[in-house]
Amino acid sequence: MSGFYLMHRGWRSNPVFKDEPCSEREAWLWLIEEAAYQQRRKRVGSTIVTVERGQIATSTRFIAEAWGWTHSKARRFLERLENEAMIGTATDTGVTVITLCNYERFQSPDQATDTPTGTEPTQDRHSTDTNENERNKGKEGKKERGGESAPVADASAAPSEPAPSPAGDLFADPPPNPTPPPAEPKPPKASRLDAGWTLPDEWRDWATEKGASPDAITREAEKFRDYWHAKAGADARKADWYATWRNWMRRSLDNPRSGDRHGSHRQNDRAADRPVHSNAWAAVAQRDIAGRA
Incomplete structure (x- = not known):
């Protein structure tokens, strides 16, 4: 079966439907319904973001509550959709922007040319x-x-x-679209870590699922914040700070006794800067003392 049909926004709130957890198909319909049909600005928590046509600005925790799922189940389903190239995700300052792939292809009236057999x-x-x-x-x-x-x-x-x-x-048939379809959404631009950054709950939950203790997560969050606030140059700008945090915690979990990895690097650099001849003279002096004894 091919072709298209229209669905009125808000159909899920009809009282005839029982309030129960969404199926995976209903979760996919929820994403299509919540996607912006034109560019707009949306406030998520304390952050205001601009979403393009076919995008959703939200958080995984909010999606899990809307679907009646656990946070981990919602996250795994979104990862599966991303692996199947059905959506794309980008997270910055605790806000997840979901882009529906091929949104314009399936939501443009110009594409709805097939007439149902009935x-x-x-x-x-x-x-x-x-x-x-x-x-x-x-x-x-x-x-x-x-x-x-x-x-x-x-x-x-x-x-x-x-x-x-x-x-x-x-x-x-629906009337033709008088305006050309908008351009595809552009990927988010790189930016510095927000000056008032605090660890979002979603990031903390991810680290907890990976086995980090609450004290370790708090300690690593302070290191993460101080390091990136102090760092200068182009390397201090990231397009996906959530991915940067995940990589940070993976290194911390892989080397739990290594301490501050950046501080260790600085100590190794100072040791490498010492003159080689000073070590050689020290060795000669030790041999002379041993010979006299």
Whole structure:
């Protein structure tokens, strides 16, 4: 089966439906319904973001509550959609922006050209009724003029183009889109870590699921914040700070006793900067002392 059909926004709030957790298909419909149909600005928590057509600005925790799912189940489902190239995600300052792939392809009226199979009998009936009316008009005109009229061809004798659908036909094609489709959403730009940054709950939950203790997460969050606030240059700008945090915690969990990895790097750099000849003279002095003894 091919073609398209329209769904009214807000259909899920109809009281006829029981309030229960969403199925995976209903979760996908929820994403399509919540996606912006045009560019707009949206406030998520304390952050204001700009979403393009086909994008959703939200958080995984909010999605889980809307679907009636656990946070981990919602996260795994979104990861599966992303692996199947159905959505794209980007997270910055605790706000997740979901981009629906091929949104313009399936949501543009210009693409809805297929007519459902069930409309064919209705259209044929309209065509037959129209031809019958034409024959009746021809007979009435002949009686009024008292002369012969041109013969009316039988509609069933040869194929003809179907008559246009009357006004108000529910199966009429939608009007063409007068404006060209908008450009594809651009990826988020790199930026510095927000000056008032605090660890979002979603980031903390992810670290907890990976096995980090609450004290370790708090300690690493302070290191993370201080390091990136102090760092300068192009390397201090990231397009996805959530991914940067995940990589930070993975290194911390892989080396739990390494301490401050950046501080260790600085100590190794200072050791490498010491003159080699000073170590050599120290070795010679030790041999002389040993010989005298």
